[in-house]
Amino acid sequence: MTSNPADSHVEFVDVHKRYGASEPVVKKLDLAVRRGEFLTFLGPSGSGKTTTLFMLAGFESVTSGNIFMDGREVQDSPPAKRNIGMVFQNYALFPHMSVAENIAFPLRVRRLPRAEIEDKVTRVMERVRLSGLGERHPSQISGGQQQRVALARALVFEPKLVLMDEPLGALDKRLRDQMQFEIKRLHREFGVTIVYVTHDQSEAMTMSDRIVVFHDGTIQQVGSPQEIYERPQTSFVAQFVGENNQIRGTVLSTDGRSCVVDIARDATVRAQAIHAKPGRQTMLAIRPENIFLRTPNSPVTDNSVTAIVQEITYLGDQMRMRALLAGEAEITVRLSDRAQWSQVRPGEEVMLGWSEGDCAALDVPD
Amino acid sequence: MTTVARRSRLAGGRVWLWLAAGLAMLFLAAPTLIVVPLSLTSSRFLTFPPPGWSSQWYARLFESLDWTNAALSSLQVGLGTTVCASILGTCAALGLRSDFPGKEILRAFMLSPLLVPGIVLAIAYYTFFSVMSLQGIRLLDSSISLIIAHTTITIPFVVVTVTASLANVDQSLMRAAESLGASPSQIFWRVTFPLIRSGIATGALFTFLTSFDELIIALFLSGSNVRTLPVRMWDGIRFEVEPTLAAVATLLILVSLAVLATAELLKKNNDRR
Numbered sequence: 001m002t003s004n005p006a007d008s009h010v011e012f013v014d015v016h017k018r019y020g021a022s023e024p025v026v027k028k029l030d031l032a033v034r035r036g037e038f039l040t041f042l043g044p045s046g047s048g049k050t051t052t053l054f055m056l057a058g059f060e061s062v063t064s065g066n067i068f069m070d071g072r073e074v075q076d077s078p079p080a081k082r083n084i085g086m087v088f089q090n091y092a093l094f095p096h097m098s099v100a101e102n103i104a105f106p107l108r109v110r111r112l113p114r115a116e117i118e119d120k121v122t123r124v125m126e127r128v129r130l131s132g133l134g135e136r137h138p139s140q141i142s143g144g145q146q147q148r149v150a151l152a153r154a155l156v157f158e159p160k161l162v163l164m165d166e167p168l169g170a171l172d173k174r175l176r177d178q179m180q181f182e183i184k185r186l187h188r189e190f191g192v193t194i195v196y197v198t199h200d201q202s203e204a205m206t207m208s209d210r211i212v213v214f215h216d217g218t219i220q221q222v223g224s225p226q227e228i229y230e231r232p233q234t235s236f237v238a239q240f241v242g243e244n245n246q247i248r249g250t251v252l253s254t255d256g257r258s259c260v261v262d263i264a265r266d267a268t269v270r271a272q273a274i275h276a277k278p279g280r281q282t283m284l285a286i287r288p289e290n291i292f293l294r295t296p297n298s299p300v301t302d303n304s305v306t307a308i309v310q311e312i313t314y315l316g317d318q319m320r321m322r323a324l325l326a327g328e329a330e331i332t333v334r335l336s337d338r339a340q341w342s343q344v345r346p347g348e349e350v351m352l353g354w355s356e357g358d359c360a361a362l363d364v365p366d
Numbered sequence: 367m368t369t370v371a372r373r374s375r376l377a378g379g380r381v382w383l384w385l386a387a388g389l390a391m392l393f394l395a396a397p398t399l400i401v402v403p404l405s406l407t408s409s410r411f412l413t414f415p416p417p418g419w420s421s422q423w424y425a426r427l428f429e430s431l432d433w434t435n436a437a438l439s440s441l442q443v444g445l446g447t448t449v450c451a452s453i454l455g456t457c458a459a460l461g462l463r464s465d466f467p468g469k470e471i472l473r474a475f476m477l478s479p480l481l482v483p484g485i486v487l488a489i490a491y492y493t494f495f496s497v498m499s500l501q502g503i504r505l506l507d508s509s510i511s512l513i514i515a516h517t518t519i520t521i522p523f524v525v526v527t528v529t530a531s532l533a534n535v536d537q538s539l540m541r542a543a544e545s546l547g548a549s550p551s552q553i554f555w556r557v558t559f560p561l562i563r564s565g566i567a568t569g570a571l572f573t574f575l576t577s578f579d580e581l582i583i584a585l586f587l588s589g590s591n592v593r594t595l596p597v598r599m600w601d602g603i604r605f606e607v608e609p610t611l612a613a614v615a616t617l618l619i620l621v622s623l624a625v626l627a628t629a630e631l632l633k634k635n636n637d638r639r
Contacts, residue, residue: 059541079544092542096560105556106546153546 015065043214085154100134264326301353455524507589524569531565
């Protein structure tokens with residue numbers, strides 16, 4: 001089995017994973033990780049993202065398929081031989097060793113000379129801003145500092161690939177934001193490839209070059225944060241990342257990249273045909289900020305549908321409106337234009353519009 | 367009732383509590399502790415209270431070849447048992463970490479010597495080694511047979527204490543060590559062992575104590591070559607009842623106390639970390 005090295009650091013080729021005879025946890029995974037990128041595996045628990053990370057690390061076996069690193073097959077080699085740095089969810093710092101000893105561990109295990117070890121440890125501690133804490137034990141430092149020790153330990157032996165399994169889950173919001181920034185900085189400074197697992201979509205959006213969205217053991221979509229957010233390819237992705245309105249409908253016709261969808265009696269809209277076949281059901285996805293309140297003066301939009309206002313919520317920087325679209329579909333609209341805020345009242349009938357490009361006709365989830 | 371009144375009422379109740387507890391402890395300890403004054407008697411007989419005080423019986427002990435040989439036998443068997451049981455028990459505890467079919471049955475089997483009456487084990491071992499010597503392997507009346515038998519009954523202690531220690535060693539620690547490039551032996555010696563050291567030590571101490579004090583199996587497997595201290599004392603009680611026995615008993619109590627104290631110190635040291 002050959003791979004296409006080119007720019008890919010890691011390649012998953014037709015990887016499957018199942019435990020015994022039960023349902024597979026990872027199905028037909030094909031993925032190329034680019035050298036030097038920050039790639040995030042995003043998905044809910046049980047989606048297969050952590051299992052895939054562990055297969056890459058070597059802690060889970062591959063039921064079938066191949067994993068290549070720099071063109072070499074690695075799915076059968078033990079974790080200790082893969083030379084991959086890893087940061088675990090609970091940091092897994094050795095409690096009986098000091099901070100400096102923890103960080104020195106991978107170097108001692110490789111039997112480097114003591115002077116070299118001391119030098120590397122000191123330098124990496126400076127870079128993660130831990131200088132001076134070398135003699136403390138893990139139980140004597142804060143959660144954020146423990147996180148940095150785990151990072152330092154994973155980076156000190158200069159691996160080309162670093163895996164992170166939801167490392168920021170145990171931290172409070174402020175610390176989490178701070179550490180996200182730190183990790184991104186270290187990513188740039190060290191120039192390593194990072195594969196990061198999280199279920200937090202805002203974390204994924206903040207940190208990643210590309211996001212891989214996992215659901216039920218398969219990859220739903222791979223793309224930059226912008227692509228994932230603005231051009232979701234499946235209903236799951238549209239729903240999981242950012243806020244989303246889902247409107248069921250029947251496809252009336254398709255025309256190249258667009259389609260016409262019937263959403264309610266006498267209401268048809270135009271949308272991007274991602275998953276649309278004439279005569280079949282589809283689920284439209286449109287984000288709240290892309291829907292506008294139409295007034296007689298506003299420019300013409302591709303779509304225009306009546307709706308009854310149900311509820312209005314004032315949030316300071318925006319006004320959120322819940323409305324019943326065409327008498328059938330419940331949607332949420334974000335009104336950013338302050339001028340319009342006084343124009344809507346619950347119970348009123350309004351005209352909502354959006355452009356075809358912001359609306360995707362996607363698969364119907366079971 | 368006011369707080370002051372309640373406190374003094376409790377204090378009064380406390381006195382009775384202490385008194386009752388003290389009497390209970392005395393009741394439990396007295397039969398054992400009675401050997402101490404008996405060992406220092408000036409009389410030739412084990413009479414209580416002693417008519418006078420003398421340390422002659424301790425002197426006799428250290429001069430007697432018989433007794434010192436017995437002590438050396440006990441020490442030899444004790445140390446041999448400790449080494450074997452510690453190694454095997456630790457391996458068993460490590461092995462019982464992973465999940466496999468029949469794991470709980472195997473664990474119950476490893477702990478079963480604790481449930482079998484000593485006399486049953488003694489007869490079983492005697493028979494076993496007798497059969498072996500008929501085949502030409504003469505192990506009766508040797509330290510080896512005793513070490514084997516004692517190891518069997520003490521492995522459960524080590525398994526229990528090491529398993530308890532292992533509960534503190536997160537599996538993710540070993541995974542982390544593996545991801546950092548450590549080989550299985552490096553993982554064991556640098557990560558696992560330092561964290562279970564106190565568990566192994568505690569198990570080892572109780573193993574030594576158990577083997578040192580063990581009488582029934584030793585009686586059956588002893589002979590002219592190997593006679594442990596408890597066996598010698600047993601013979602002493604039946605044939606020559608002297609205060610020397612009380613002196614040995616006192617020394618054994620001191621050894622037990624020393625072992626327990628060491629175990630406690632280890633526990634305190636571990637808790638502090």
